[in-house]
Amino acid sequence: MNKLVTLFSGAAIALGMTTAADAGVRAGVLRCFTAPSQGVFVGSSQEARCVFTSAYGHRENYVAKIDRLGPDVGIRDKAVLVWAVYAPTSLRRHALRGDYVGASADVSVGIGAGANVLVGGSSRTVSLQPVSVKAQTGLAIGAGAARLQLR
Numbered sequence: 785m786n787k788l789v790t791l792f793s794g795a796a797i798a799l800g801m802t803t804a805a806d807a808g809v810r811a812g813v814l815r816c817f818t819a820p821s822q823g824v825f826v827g828s829s830q831e832a833r834c835v836f837t838s839a840y841g842h843r844e845n846y847v848a849k850i851d852r853l854g855p856d857v858g859i860r861d862k863a864v865l866v867w868a869v870y871a872p873t874s875l876r877r878h879a880l881r882g883d884y885v886g887a888s889a890d891v892s893v894g895i896g897a898g899a900n901v902l903v904g905g906s907s908r909t910v911s912l913q914p915v916s917v918k919a920q921t922g923l924a925i926g927a928g929a930a931r932l933q934l935r
Contacts, residue, residue, distance in 0.1 A: 811871045817834070850932050852906060
């Protein structure tokens with residue numbers, strides 16, 4: 785299990801290093817809290833409550849829908865996803881509203897981990913890079929294309 789978490793952590797860090805520099809300045813952190821979910825064979829969909837904290841300490845609440853297309857089987861307990869938010873300049877209020885697309889992967893056998901790298905938002909200029917791996921519990925495995933809608 786430790787090897788699996790190390791693998792996901794390394795992949796998340798590598799993805800963050802390669803794309804964060806291209807996206808601009810770090811505008812803050814987005815944390816999303818999901819309810820328990822169940823994956824079906826070709827994908828999953830779940831809702832989340834999110835809080836964006838800007839680099840200056842300003843907080844904004846969002847409602848999210850997270851969809852994944854690809855193999856996704858099992859049952860997951862609630863999870864926390866944390867992303868560093870990068871943008872070309874500082875963001876105006878509620879600028880994270882919009883659609884994001886990217887890659888997603890996770891696995892759980894008791895305790896699990898995952899990572900999601902997404903780009904979208906305001907004119908597709910906002911990049912969400914994993915700060916840490918997704919923390920979750922359950923018995924599940926999934927990977928594929930991800931879509932995040934923030935409202």
